[in-house]
Amino acid sequence: MGSLRGFICLLVLVAGSLAPAETPSVANTDSTYQSLRNITLSTESISVENAVLKRDAGTFTFQSGTICFLQPVNGKVTGAVFVGNGTFTLEPPTDGERRALSYLTKQPDKMTEEFNELTLRFTDGTYEELKKQGFKAGQGTCSPDPLNDSMKALRNRLQLRYNLIGRILQDVLSTEPGGLFAAFIKGRKYSGKMLFIIDPHGVPELNTGFSLAPEEVALLTYDENKEGIWAAFHLAHEYANSTVTNSERNGWLHIDSQKIEALIEKSGRLSAKASTTFAALANGLRVVPLDLYPTLRVSSVTDAAGKPLSFIQEDKDEDYQFFVILPQSLKKGETFTITTSYAGKDAVSNEGGGNYYVSGGARTSWYPNTTFEDYATFDMRFTYPKDFKLVATGVPVSEKTEGNQAISEWKTPQPITVAGFQFGRFKYEKRELKEFNNFTIEAYANTEPPDDIKALERYTEEDGRSSILAGNWSTTGMIKKAMGEAEISAKIYSDYFGPSPFNRIAISQQTAMTYGQSWPGLVWLPMSYFYDSTIRHQIGFDDLKGYFKTVGPHEIAHQWFGHAVTWGSYRDQWMSEGFSELAASLFLQFIQRNPQEFVKFWEDQRELITERNRQGFRAIDVGPVTMGYRLNNTRTGNIARSLIYPKGGYILHMIRMMMWQPRTGDELFKQAMREFVKTYHNKPATTEDFKAIVEKHMTPMMDLDGNKKLDWFFNQYVYGTALPTYKFEHTFENGANGGTILNIKLTQSNVDDQFRMVVPVYLEFDKGKVMRLGSIGIQGNRVQQERVDLSGLKERPKRALFNYYNDVLCSVEQ
Numbered sequence: 102m103g104s105l106r107g108f109i110c111l112l113v114l115v116a117g118s119l120a121p122a123e124t125p126s127v128a129n130t131d132s133t134y135q136s137l138r139n140i141t142l143s144t145e146s147i148s149v150e151n152a153v154l155k156r157d158a159g160t161f162t163f164q165s166g167t168i169c170f171l172q173p174v175n176g177k178v179t180g181a182v183f184v185g186n187g188t189f190t191l192e193p194p195t196d197g198e199r200r201a202l203s204y205l206t207k208q209p210d211k212m213t214e215e216f217n218e219l220t221l222r223f224t225d226g227t228y229e230e231l232k233k234q235g236f237k238a239g240q241g242t243c244s245p246d247p248l249n250d251s252m253k254a255l256r257n258r259l260q261l262r263y264n265l266i267g268r269i270l271q272d273v274l275s276t277e278p279g280g281l282f283a284a285f286i287k288g289r290k291y292s293g294k295m296l297f298i299i300d301p302h303g304v305p306e307l308n309t310g311f312s313l314a315p316e317e318v319a320l321l322t323y324d325e326n327k328e329g330i331w332a333a334f335h336l337a338h339e340y341a342n343s344t345v346t347n348s349e350r351n352g353w354l355h356i357d358s359q360k361i362e363a364l365i366e367k368s369g370r371l372s373a374k375a376s377t378t379f380a381a382l383a384n385g386l387r388v389v390p391l392d393l394y395p396t397l398r399v400s401s402v403t404d405a406a407g408k409p410l411s412f413i414q415e416d417k418d419e420d421y422q423f424f425v426i427l428p429q430s431l432k433k434g435e436t437f438t439i440t441t442s443y444a445g446k447d448a449v450s451n452e453g454g455g456n457y458y459v460s461g462g463a464r465t466s467w468y469p470n471t472t473f474e475d476y477a478t479f480d481m482r483f484t485y486p487k488d489f490k491l492v493a494t495g496v497p498v499s500e501k502t503e504g505n506q507a508i509s510e511w512k513t514p515q516p517i518t519v520a521g522f523q524f525g526r527f528k529y530e531k532r533e534l535k536e537f538n539n540f541t542i543e544a545y546a547n548t549e550p551p552d553d554i555k556a557l558e559r560y561t562e563e564d565g566r567s568s569i570l571a572g573n574w575s576t577t578g579m580i581k582k583a584m585g586e587a588e589i590s591a592k593i594y595s596d597y598f599g600p601s602p603f604n605r606i607a608i609s610q611q612t613a614m615t616y617g618q619s620w621p622g623l624v625w626l627p628m629s630y631f632y633d634s635t636i637r638h639q640i641g642f643d644d645l646k647g648y649f650k651t652v653g654p655h656e657i658a659h660q661w662f663g664h665a666v667t668w669g670s671y672r673d674q675w676m677s678e679g680f681s682e683l684a685a686s687l688f689l690q691f692i693q694r695n696p697q698e699f700v701k702f703w704e705d706q707r708e709l710i711t712e713r714n715r716q717g718f719r720a721i722d723v724g725p726v727t728m729g730y731r732l733n734n735t736r737t738g739n740i741a742r743s744l745i746y747p748k749g750g751y752i753l754h755m756i757r758m759m760m761w762q763p764r765t766g767d768e769l770f771k772q773a774m775r776e777f778v779k780t781y782h783n784k785p786a787t788t789e790d791f792k793a794i795v796e797k798h799m800t801p802m803m804d805l806d807g808n809k810k811l812d813w814f815f816n817q818y819v820y821g822t823a824l825p826t827y828k829f830e831h832t833f834e835n836g837a838n839g840g841t842i843l844n845i846k847l848t849q850s851n852v853d854d855q856f857r858m859v860v861p862v863y864l865e866f867d868k869g870k871v872m873r874l875g876s877i878g879i880q881g882n883r884v885q886q887e888r889v890d891l892s893g894l895k896e897r898p899k900r901a902l903f904n905y906y907n908d909v910l911c912s913v914e915q
């Protein structure tokens with residue numbers, strides 16, 4: 102999220118056709134919204150004794166105390182404050198969630214918390230239900246503090262930073278009954294800042310950097326010193342009816358198309374007019390929630406006829422979420438077009454020397470947006486200073502200059518997950534691969550370094566120690582390498598995963614040093630990638646664990662995983678990152694500079710998964726890959742990166758190794774992956790969707806349960822945290838017929854009794870030649886002995902090897 106404070110200017114001054122009509126700003130002026138925003142306690146209260154309020158998996162017991170209700174708005178009571186003695190218990194509906202919760206609470210199965218104060222906000226039947234319990238009208242009064250504290254936490258950028266009032270307004274102005282329930286629990290045991298929330302439209306993004314939707318129920322803490330998501334799951338009735346899926350679409354709207362006209366000034370200031378056409382996914386959509394970067398300030402929103410619409414956008418440093426209020430509610434499937442005029446700095450920043458940085462947070466929200474899995478078409482027109490070059494997602498339609506400005510237009514031939522651009526003073530190259538379906542590759546590098554690198558150069562010159570910054574600081578020399586990597590990866594991936602989803606890829610340089618990112622047809626690589634190893638060493642970016650060898654191929658692979666196929670929810674994001682890691686390993690394997698690089702790559706991944714972080718945790722232990730970024734919390738640290746990338750990759754690597762056949766090699770694996778990409782083209786895929794496709798193509802050897810299911814493997818490695826330890830011993834002896842006999846002793850430990858694996862054994866011959874002999878099936882903590890007659894072999898092997906390609910994610914005992 103953005104981090105800069107400053108003056109907010111709502112008056113937009115832009116050139117030419119982009120100038121929005123001088124409509125007065127109507128932000129936050131809706132009277133119902135204002136009533137909700139300034140709400141206070143009413144005089145209505147009840148005294149409660151052992152009252153119970155059950156909300157999904159959460160139960161509130163009010164042993165004694167007073168409940169005071171908030172003032173009604175439009176005849177609806179949207180909250181209450183409780184003061185007294187109460188208990189909250191949470192019993193998650195799944196084994197995985199019970200395990201994850203007890204990992205944090207250290208209580209088995211369910212969590213119990215005590216409180217003396219509670220604030221409830223709701224649009225469901227909570228008010229009626231509490232009243233129905235027949236308690237007598239309250240004598241006491243309630244302090245307004247709990248309510249005020251919850252309102253402050255919602256605005257605080259370090260806490261919830263979510264405009265819950267906008268969300269409540271959605272239900273208050275809707276023609277449909279609401280189902281929202283939020284409890285701010287001032288807990289005594291775990292945290293005084295705990296939120297239990299139920300939203301039938303998916304838990305909204307609460308300053309976590311990612312969304313828990315489509316899951317509807319969550320418990321989290323928002324204390325800066327004790328922050329994390331304790332539980333998240335679907336509604337109870339979905340489990341009861343077995344309809345749980347993370348490809349559920351319970352959001353409010355689907356964006357069909359975007360028409361964006363954007364002006365980027367030399368300073369980096371962005372002003373734009375976006376016409377967004379969307380369809381309601383539910384009846385009663387009147388207040389439309391959209392994601393727009395906080396520093397991009399909206400000056401007006403109009404309907405298709407140009408009539409101004411009321412909207413909500415609070416301070417950029419507070420609960421900034423953007424909502425548009427339509428004249429009346431839409432029915433499910435009904436479409437509407439809004440045009441939003443907005444502008445601001447910080448979404449794009451001028452880094453000096455013709456380098457511009459599109460803020461990581463703004464890349465999904467530089468236009469009013471929904472979520473990744475919502476594919477839309479784009480028609481974009483950019484205006485920018487003419488000495489710069491702009492490259493964007495989609496297909497370039499036209500490029501021209503007018504006076505001092507350059508104008509380029511971009512269109513998408515098919516709906517895409519997200520649109521973006523990169524621009525600056527670039528040197529670039531472009532190549533069309535005629536033999537490869539006219540696939541186009543472009544690479545862009547800045548001709549000058551940004552200010553902070555220039556300052557570093559200046560500093561060393563002044564210091565007289567220029568030798569410590571020796572080497573070539575120009576980044577344009579790496580254009581060829583980027584082009585080459587893009588070409589090789591695109592060809593390998595098209596073979597393994599099916600045809601390239603976008604017939605074009607542009608690799609661009611960004612000033613960020615520590616990450617790359619991939620949008621459909623457009624890749625940002627870190628500036629550090631464009632330096633040689635001498636320079637990288639001097640700026641402290643040595644090639645730890647092969648990062649610079651694989652960042653390009655990894656980002657290119659996201660064209661397939663993340664964009665051609667996207668993830669169903671945060672629980673499936675491991676596939677996007679993990680499969681891109683697997684793809685990068687294919688790149689390393691096939692460029693064959695050194696065959697050991699491929700083996701080393703997986704060793705590095707295993708280290709990432711099993712080394713202890715600063716908080717003392719190993720990524721593999723904190724939870725399964727299906728918890729995604731939820732694994733980051735203040736207790737176990739930011740550990741998700743060390744799990745979902747390397748272990749996600751390992752899971753697919755293990756599948757690849759199990760599917761490998763001596764005669765056909767990777768053929769089965771390729772068939773499965775191609776079918777996966779084709780089946781889920783322009784759709785979100787869940788972990789379960791992927792599992793079903795692998796099951797269709799798996800070998801008989803993988804079918805350990807004889808039921809054509811891979812539950813055994815997924816339960817251990819995908820939904821579980823298993824890590825077996827192996828000890829491999831072997832001897833050769835002469836057989837009766839003069840051949841060789843191999844005796845193998847394999848010990849499996851540190852697993853539960855049900856754990857099963859198929860462990861491959863290889864033979865090494867002269868000149869480093871390695872061949873797979875076969876596999877050993879093993880269950881539980883035990884020793885498995887095998888005696889293999891090798892008399893059919895022409896050559897006597899030098900030794901037997903176990904797990905040569907790191908086929909199985911495990912620890913090895915020497």
Ligand SMILES: [Zn+2]
Pocket residue numbers: 655656659677678681
């Ligand atoms: Zn990635």
